Amino acid sequence: DVKVTQSSRYLVKRTGEKVFLECVQDMDHENMFWYRQDPGLGLRLIYFSYDVKMKEKGDIPEGYSVSREKKERFSLILESASTNQTSMYLCASSFRQWETQYFGPGTRLLVL
Amino acid sequence: AQSVAQPEDQVNVAEGNPLTVKCTYSVSGNPYLFWYVQYPNRGLQFLLKYITGDNLVKGSYGFEAEFNKSQTSFHLKKPSALVSDSALYFCAVRDASGGYQKVTFGTGTKLQVIP
Numbered sequence: 001d002v003k004v005t006q007s008s009r010y011l012v013k014r015t016g017e018k019v020f021l022e023c024v025q026d027m028d029h030e031n032m033f034w035y036r037q038d039p040g041l042g043l044r045l046i047y048f049s050y051d052v053k054m055k056e057k058g059d060i061p062e063g064y065s066v067s068r069e070k071k072e073r074f075s076l077i078l079e080s081a082s083t084n085q086t087s088m089y090l091c092a093s094s095f096r097q098w099e100t101q102y103f104g105p106g107t108r109l110l111v112l
Numbered sequence: 113a114q115s116v117a118q119p120e121d122q123v124n125v126a127e128g129n130p131l132t133v134k135c136t137y138s139v140s141g142n143p144y145l146f147w148y149v150q151y152p153n154r155g156l157q158f159l160l161k162y163i164t165g166d167n168l169v170k171g172s173y174g175f176e177a178e179f180n181k182s183q184t185s186f187h188l189k190k191p192s193a194l195v196s197d198s199a200l201y202f203c204a205v206r207d208a209s210g211g212y213q214k215v216t217f218g219t220g221t222k223l224q225v226i227p
Binding site: 004035040041042044045058090092097098100101102103104105106 | 148153154158163202206208214215217218219220
């Protein structure tokens with residue numbers, strides 16, 4: 001079974017802090033994704049990566065950056081956390097872009 | 113631009129009754145269509161997908177979905193609902209044309225199965 005893990009289930013940070021969310025997948029998938037999930041808005045794509053050191057902006061990249069130094073690991077960085085970044089963050093991976101995505105359990109981030 | 117609509121925020125159904133969760137989509141070319149389910153405090157789990165071929169797709173946990181190209185719909189169905197089916201369901205679409213195309217998710221439909 002594919003396993004996607006995220007570094008934290010719950011995180012509380014202060015406004016202005018730099019926040020790192022990490023995601024690791026164990027199936028040698030080419031593609032990795034970061035989404036945020038908000039009630040009534042569904043899932044919105046922040047960034048995705050189709051290869052090591054490659055990244056593409058999604059629908060809502062502002063205020064976020066990403067890093068993919070190794071194939072199995074995809075990090076989401078909030079350079080200066082703000083209260084409007086309080087959300088559930090979901091990481092996913094897939095072998096090919098059109099194929100099934102496998103999701104991690106999510107990180108619920110609260111920015112105070 | 114591609115889009116997907118789930119017109120119902122919540123669907124209530126009695127246990128044992130058939131259920132339908134609606135999804136309509138818009139893409140410029142042919143679609144790849146997906147259904148995912150999310151249980152409380154969990155990530156999304158894949159249920160089923162339509163890529164090509166038979167319009168009726170069968171998936172996990174007894175769910176199925178019918179691809180209707182003329183109505184641009186991909187409704188999720190199950191003949192007999194279980195209380196354990198209560199969860200949040202997401203429809204997703206991706207344009208089948210080449211290149212680095214993202215998947216667009218709907219806003220989700222909460223399914224409540226009443227004992």
